[in-house]
Amino acid sequence: MLQKTIDIDPLETAEWREAFQAVVGAYGSERARYLLDQMVALAHQSQIDWSPELVTPYVNTIPVQAQQPYPGDLAIEEKLASLMRWNALAMVAKANGAYGELGGHIASYASAADLFEVGYNHFFHARDDKHQGDLVFFQPHSAPGVYARAYLEGRLNEADLSHYRQELKAPREGARGLSSYPHPWLMPDFWQFPTGSMGIGPISSIYHARFMRYLTHRGLLNCQSRKVWGVFGDGEMDEPESMSALTLASRERLDNLVWVVNCNLQRLDGPVRGNGRIIDELEKLFRGAGWNVIKLIWGSDWDGLFARDTHGALVKAFANTVDGQMQTFAAKDGRFNRETFFGQNPELAQLAQGLTDEQIDRLKRGGHDLVKIHAAYAAAAAHTGQPTVILAHTKKGYGMGQAGQGKMTTHSQKKLDESALLAFRNRFNLPLSDEQAANMDFFKPAADSPEMQYLHAKRTALGGYLPKRDTTCAVVPVPALSSYAGFALQADNKEMSTTMAFVRILGQLLKDPQLGPRVVPIVADEARTFGMANLFKQVGIYSSVGQQYEPEDIGSVLSYREAMDGQILEEGISEAGAIASWTAAATSYSVHGLAMLPFYIYYSMFGFQRVGDAIWAAADQRARGFLLGATSGRTTLGGEGLQHQDGSSHLVAATIPNCKAYDPAFAGEMAVIIDQGMREMLVEQQDVFYYVTLMNENYAQPDLPEGVNEQLLKGCYRLSAAPASLKAKAAQVTLMGSGAILGEVIKAAAMLTEQGIAAEVFSVTSWSELARDGQRCEQDAIEGLGTAVPFVQAQLQGGSGPIIAASDYVRAVPESIRAHLPAGRRYLTLGTDGFGRSDTRQELRAYFRVDAASMVKAARFALGL
Numbered sequence: 001m002l003q004k005t006i007d008i009d010p011l012e013t014a015e016w017r018e019a020f021q022a023v024v025g026a027y028g029s030e031r032a033r034y035l036l037d038q039m040v041a042l043a044h045q046s047q048i049d050w051s052p053e054l055v056t057p058y059v060n061t062i063p064v065q066a067q068q069p070y071p072g073d074l075a076i077e078e079k080l081a082s083l084m085r086w087n088a089l090a091m092v093a094k095a096n097g098a099y100g101e102l103g104g105h106i107a108s109y110a111s112a113a114d115l116f117e118v119g120y121n122h123f124f125h126a127r128d129d130k131h132q133g134d135l136v137f138f139q140p141h142s143a144p145g146v147y148a149r150a151y152l153e154g155r156l157n158e159a160d161l162s163h164y165r166q167e168l169k170a171p172r173e174g175a176r177g178l179s180s181y182p183h184p185w186l187m188p189d190f191w192q193f194p195t196g197s198m199g200i201g202p203i204s205s206i207y208h209a210r211f212m213r214y215l216t217h218r219g220l221l222n223c224q225s226r227k228v229w230g231v232f233g234d235g236e237m238d239e240p241e242s243m244s245a246l247t248l249a250s251r252e253r254l255d256n257l258v259w260v261v262n263c264n265l266q267r268l269d270g271p272v273r274g275n276g277r278i279i280d281e282l283e284k285l286f287r288g289a290g291w292n293v294i295k296l297i298w299g300s301d302w303d304g305l306f307a308r309d310t311h312g313a314l315v316k317a318f319a320n321t322v323d324g325q326m327q328t329f330a331a332k333d334g335r336f337n338r339e340t341f342f343g344q345n346p347e348l349a350q351l352a353q354g355l356t357d358e359q360i361d362r363l364k365r366g367g368h369d370l371v372k373i374h375a376a377y378a379a380a381a382a383h384t385g386q387p388t389v390i391l392a393h394t395k396k397g398y399g400m401g402q403a404g405q406g407k408m409t410t411h412s413q414k415k416l417d418e419s420a421l422l423a424f425r426n427r428f429n430l431p432l433s434d435e436q437a438a439n440m441d442f443f444k445p446a447a448d449s450p451e452m453q454y455l456h457a458k459r460t461a462l463g464g465y466l467p468k469r470d471t472t473c474a475v476v477p478v479p480a481l482s483s484y485a486g487f488a489l490q491a492d493n494k495e496m497s498t499t500m501a502f503v504r505i506l507g508q509l510l511k512d513p514q515l516g517p518r519v520v521p522i523v524a525d526e527a528r529t530f531g532m533a534n535l536f537k538q539v540g541i542y543s544s545v546g547q548q549y550e551p552e553d554i555g556s557v558l559s560y561r562e563a564m565d566g567q568i569l570e571e572g573i574s575e576a577g578a579i580a581s582w583t584a585a586a587t588s589y590s591v592h593g594l595a596m597l598p599f600y601i602y603y604s605m606f607g608f609q610r611v612g613d614a615i616w617a618a619a620d621q622r623a624r625g626f627l628l629g630a631t632s633g634r635t636t637l638g639g640e641g642l643q644h645q646d647g648s649s650h651l652v653a654a655t656i657p658n659c660k661a662y663d664p665a666f667a668g669e670m671a672v673i674i675d676q677g678m679r680e681m682l683v684e685q686q687d688v689f690y691y692v693t694l695m696n697e698n699y700a701q702p703d704l705p706e707g708v709n710e711q712l713l714k715g716c717y718r719l720s721a722a723p724a725s726l727k728a729k730a731a732q733v734t735l736m737g738s739g740a741i742l743g744e745v746i747k748a749a750a751m752l753t754e755q756g757i758a759a760e761v762f763s764v765t766s767w768s769e770l771a772r773d774g775q776r777c778e779q780d781a782i783e784g785l786g787t788a789v790p791f792v793q794a795q796l797q798g799g800s801g802p803i804i805a806a807s808d809y810v811r812a813v814p815e816s817i818r819a820h821l822p823a824g825r826r827y828l829t830l831g832t833d834g835f836g837r838s839d840t841r842q843e844l845r846a847y848f849r850v851d852a853a854s855m856v857k858a859a860r861f862a863l864g865l
Contacts, residue, residue, distance in 0.1 A: 003202070007266070033487030050372075054284040058318035059097060060366060061295045064303050067375040068560040070340045072121055076454045077370055080152070081117045082428035083443055083451075085110060085399060087148035087161065089424065090440040093416055095164045099442070102165045103180070107397035108233070109145035111264040111367070115231060115392055116145060118373040119260075126228060126463035127470060127593070135212075135591065136466055137205045139183040139262060140196040146467065147178050148313060150190075151444065152455060153465050155182070158442050182591075184469055185620045185658075192469045194593065194620035195232075196615050199239025203580050204617070205247045208591065209257040209387070211584035212540055217564045220517065221594050223256070224444060227381065232258045235267030239615075242283065245577055247864030250290030252544050253634060257387040258380045262367065264396035265323045265330075274324030279391045292386040296376045297393045313347035320690075330395045334361030342550040363722060367394035399427050439720035473589040476597070476682040477514050478675070484508035485671035491701035494583075499630050499694040501602075501667035501701070503531050505674060506599060510539055510837040513680075515597070520585040520625075522569045522600040524578040530601055530630055533558040539567030575606045579614045586623035587611050595682055599627060604629025604693055605644050608652040619656045622687035622795040632663070632693035633808025634832035635844040636740040645836030647810050653691045654768035656817065657847070661691040662766045665742035665809065669712050669765050678714050695740050697841065712763070714791050715770035720749065722758035722799075730758045732801035732861045734825075740808040744845060747852035752859055759859070760799055768814050774820025802862030806830035806850050826862050830854060 005014055024032045093106035096761030100346050109116075119136070127133030138146055144164070150156045163170035167177030167186060181196030187616075187782045197203030203529040212223035212614035234462060236242055249257055259778035263279050264273055268578060270788045272278045279295065286293050291629075298306075304312060322340075327339050334357030352360065366372045373392070380388040383732050414426070418438045425437040432443060459465055472831060482489065485508070488501050538560060551560040569585075571578040578600055584591075585598035607629050615627070631637040634647035638674040653661035660677070663671040670692060671834070677690040711717035717744075722732060733752065742763055749759040764770070774790035781787055789797075796803065803825055805814035811831030818827055845851035 002521070004171070014122065014252060022534075023468055026487055040063055053123070055280045055289045056283065056295065057315050058279070058297055059295070059315060060297050060372065061293070061305070061377045062372075062379055065377075067371065068469050070371050071375075072372055072458075073454060074370055076451055077117060077121060079429075080451055080455055081113050081370075083445070084117070085151065085428060086220060086424070087151055087434070088113075088144035088431050088446075089416070091147065091161045091322055092144050093162045093421075094162065094440045095166070099166075104144060104165060105141040106144070107266075108139060108141035108264070108638065109143075110392040110398045111396045112231060112262045113143045113145055113398075114368050114370055115260055115371055115394070116801065118148075118370055118377055119229060119231075120149065120462075120466070121458045122374060122462075123227075123377050123461060124466050125226070126466050126468060126706035126810055128463035129656065130461050132221070132226055132227055132592065133463065135208055135228040137190070137195050137201045137206070137228070137232070138182055138467065139192050139231045139233055139236075140198075141202070141233070142231070143181050147181075149797075150643075151463070152452070153459065154767055155190075155465060158444075161442055163725055171551065172553065183458060183562055186623055188471075188622065189469055190467060191619075192467050194617045196619055198233075198236045199241035200614055200617045202230060202232055202236065203241040203245050203614075205256070205259070205570045205584060206249045206387075207577065208259065208584045210252055211581065212586070212862050213252065213254065213544055213643065214569070215588075215592065215594070216515070217542070217544065218567070218573050220563065221592055222787045223592075223767065226256060228257045229260070230258070231262060233267075233854040234261055234263040234265065234270045234282065237261065237278075237282060237285075238267075238272075241576055244574070245580070245686045246286065246289035246291065248363070248577065253385050254387045255384045258377075259387070259389040261389060261391050263391055264367075264392055264394040264398075265327055265536050266396040271324045273322070273326075275322055277323050282389070282391055286389045290386065292380070292383050294376045294379055294387040294388060294390045295393075296366035296390055298366050298372075299369030301363045301369075302361075310353055311347045311348070313345065315342055315350065316580075317341070317348060334358055339359065340446055353802065365393040365395055367392035368398055389771060398422060413482075422552040440633060443820070446720065454474040469590055470593065471590045472686070473593050473595045473685070475685070476518055476595050478678045478682055479509075479512050479515060479676045482757050484512070485668075485675070488667035488671040488701070489704050491667055491703055493700040493702055495668065495698045495700050497668055497694070497696050497698050498664060499672050499696050500669060500698075502601070502674075502692075503535075505671060506532075507535060507538065507547075509534070510830040515678075516680075517567075518596050519567070520569060520582075521567065521595050522571065522578055522585070522598055524571050524575050524602050525573045526630075527568070527570065527603060530683070531777070532601075535568060536561045539568060539640070541568045541570045542566035547797075559856055573845075575602060575610050575613060577603065579607075579618070582625060582627070583614070583621060583623055584617040586618060586625035587621050589624060589685070594683075597678065597682060597799050599626045599628060601628035601630050601694070604632035605646040607646075607691075608649040609646070612652055616656060616658075619690070623689045624659070624681040624685075624851050625689050626674070627689065627691045629691060629693040631696045633695065634836050634849065635841050635850065636695045636697050636807055638841045638844055639838050640836075642836040645832075647808070647832045647836070648814050649691070650693070650767065650809050651805075656686050659691055660688055660766070661693075661768045663693045663739035663809075664765050665668050665695075665713075665737075665739050667701045669763065672709050672712060673765065693739055697740060699743055703773035712765045713769075714773065715766040716762050716764045716792060716795055718760060718795065719763040720746075720761045723759040726756065726758035730756050731863050731865070732758045732760075732799060732864060734760050734762065734796060734799045734801065734803045735855060735859070736762045736803060736805040736814070740745060741806045741845070743856060744850060744852045745806060748855035748859070751791060751852060751856050755856075757858075757859065757865075759760065763794065764807070764814075767807065767816055769817040770785050771819070774817060778819070792817055792820050794821050796825070800825070802859065804828050804830065804855055804858050804862065806855055808850065828858050828862050830858060841862075 158174035163175045170177030182191040209228040215221040301685040322369040342348045346674045540563040547562040553559045581599040585596045589595040634645040708717040752759040770792040777788045809828045
């Protein structure tokens with residue numbers, strides 16, 4: 001434990017202090033910083049174990065004298081913010097008064113309202129003819145406040161606000177239902193970024209900021225005047241994803257990135273750091289990670305107190321006040337704070353003299369003072385060379401009084417009684433009668449009022465209204481399939497893995513003059529594993545500083561090459577970072593109006609299993625791109641063992657509505673799937689993304705049969721018919737298989753033929769597409785909308801006997817189509833349930849009973865032989 005050093009010579013200490021203050025007075029802060037740097041360097045040279053504290057005093061980073069004059073009308077802006085607070089509160093409380101189970105949040109927006117409003121009125125640019133637009137990530141629990149502003153702007157009406165969290169009922173009543181949190185899937189012209197899953201917004205904002213640099217450095221789109229703003233919660237910073245990419249942001253010098261952490265000190269159950277101080281903790285983390293830190297702690301009302309505090313009593317008191325106590329101060333009234341905080345010592349008591357209890361109660365924290373917020377934002381926007389975080393001190397439930405301000409239960413507060421509503425009305429001087437307040441009536445000033453004119457003028461000056469999602473982008477032509485994948489379509493039984501076939505296709509696509517520049521290859525430190533090293537020289541690895549060293553393999557044809565205009569995003573060992581980069585590229589069509597095509601290739605086990613939540617968020621954001629799960633399946637990556645053998649990714653992928661998942665066995669199948677996906681995303685501009693699994697196993701690749709493209713895209717096709725010589729007189733069986741196991745299915749069919757059993761083989765390219773088609777047909781029949789036969793049923797109609805289905809995934813994957821098969825045919829599934837093992841592929845397939853011999857046994861059992 002660090003011991004405090006005793007001052008053994010106070011006189012000498014005073015001389016040093018006076019000398020330093022003289023330097024500051026005579027030469028300013030630059031000279032002072034230089035001298036401090038020299039002292040630190042000297043201490044290190046002398047091997048003195050010391051470095052500056054990363055935590056600064058609990059006061060504002062920006063002093064009063066450095067504040068710019070406020071460029072807005074404070075009275076109007078405060079009135080508008082109060083109206084939005086009221087409408088947000090009324091929206092949530094009214095919905096829960098009528099339908100108690102709807103939920104919603106009031107307190108988070110109450111704390112963040114002023115942080116939003118300063119951004120809206122002075123900083124957040126929308127996309128227009130002159131500006132490509134800033135990116136704004138909104139704290140998700142504050143969504144009601146964003147709706148309340150859109151109501152005043154005329155983008156939502158009273159009926160819409162009355163249908164908060166009623167997305168199904170609203171259209172029937174001529175209104176628009178408002179989603180719980182920012183969901184682009186549900187409100188595709190409104191929300192731009194899904195932030196409802198804690199931690200996903202922060203890491204996504206970092207990689208979006210980096211992707212903007214990528215676009216600029218590659219000469220595709222100039223993003224230099226644009227900012228990424230993120231408003232997040234202090235409790236949200238506990239999520240690993242929130243912290244995981246901080247050093248990337250500083251390493252890349254992303255001064256286009258500004259985070260505003262709403263430090264209301266309160267999470268769902270209680271204080272974020274009851275026995276500590278979250279602002280101090282975050283300051284250490286961000287400073288240590290290389291960020292510019294701006295602390296926004298106290299409002300203007302405190303300036304006079306600090307000016308009179310010649311003894312430093314306030315700073316000392318704050319240094320000894322933990323967040324749990326700070327929340328108690330927020331929840332109590334002025335008298336309590338006078339007695340408990342200012343009553344700690346005579347110096348503090350003297351500072352509070354002349355202040356009434358009400359004035360003490362209304363002393364603002366910095367995150368509720370428009371002038372202080374603007375000063376912090378302006379400094380952040382002007383800062384260069386580093387990302388900036390603003391740690392804004394606020395009160396959760398600000399203005400809710402006894403109903404919720406600073407209370408342990410405030411996060412879940414959804415209903416207010418009449419006295420609480422009237423108190424809120426009075427607190428913010430709202431133009432509402434007692435009856436209107438009690439009824440929770442929405443309020444909107446007249447269109448020609450100064451407030452409304454001001455609101456519209458401010459947004460017009462900043463390019464329009466936010467949030468807003470625009471999907472306008474040009475079609476990107478896709479080359480003919482044969483021009484880049486002819487080798488896969490006519491493979492002529494050459495041995496290769498589907499991974500290598502994909503890399504070869506990718507290399508050809510990168511050469512296309514129109515599509516090539518839009519392709520974004522992404523890897524998480526596995527390019528060499530997947531045979532992509534040849535792309536290092538072809539298109540380079542993106543680096544914001546180029547390559548400032550001579551790689552040891554510079555003489556090799558596959559040498560490592562970094563470049564500012566490099567195309568590959570090499571993310572290091574970070575699947576969370578790689579999927580965030582993929583999301584940034586996959587949503588570029590809407591975020592930037594420029595369609596990009598990302599291909600993220602990775603060990604399939606570390607996709608949906610590790611970052612499934614991020615993939616779900618990408619789906620919400622309507623991503624368009626390819627996820628390539630390489631070394632897929634539980635037996636294809638033989639020696640790696642339990643955690644590297646994927647048996648479930650196709651099961652998870654099937655749960656995401658706009659993800660099309662395929663498990664092709666052959667290079668030709670994979671090529672057709674990639675081609676179709678590109679046309680859907682880039683030409684038809686559909687909001688879908690593809691998950692395609694690839695194998696590292698080399699085997700003979702046959703030519704793709706003629707006329708099967710449409711069938712394989714739907715999920716399956718007949719690869720081989722039962723021998724005609726046996727079909728008429730022998731027992732019959734249908735074998736179905738996908739991916740790595742299709743080779744075993746083919747072997748099993750040959751073994752059955754030798755035993756006099758007629759076996760036909762179906763290559764299943766997508767179990768989930770077959771299941772979805774069957775579900776659609778079933779639902780249509782239930783609703784009386786049609787009697788279409790499920791595709792898989794029609795495909796199997798010509799056969800007879802039992803059906804045996806096998807995959808390299810858990811049995812639940814092939815089980816998903818059971819309900820849609822021809823009636824009367826027995827169905828047995830084989831899969832790789834359980835934990836993986838390390839051994840050869842053949843041993844593993846025998847162990848999991850998905851090898852050819854096991855399929856033969858299953859077929860004979862089903863036939864009763």
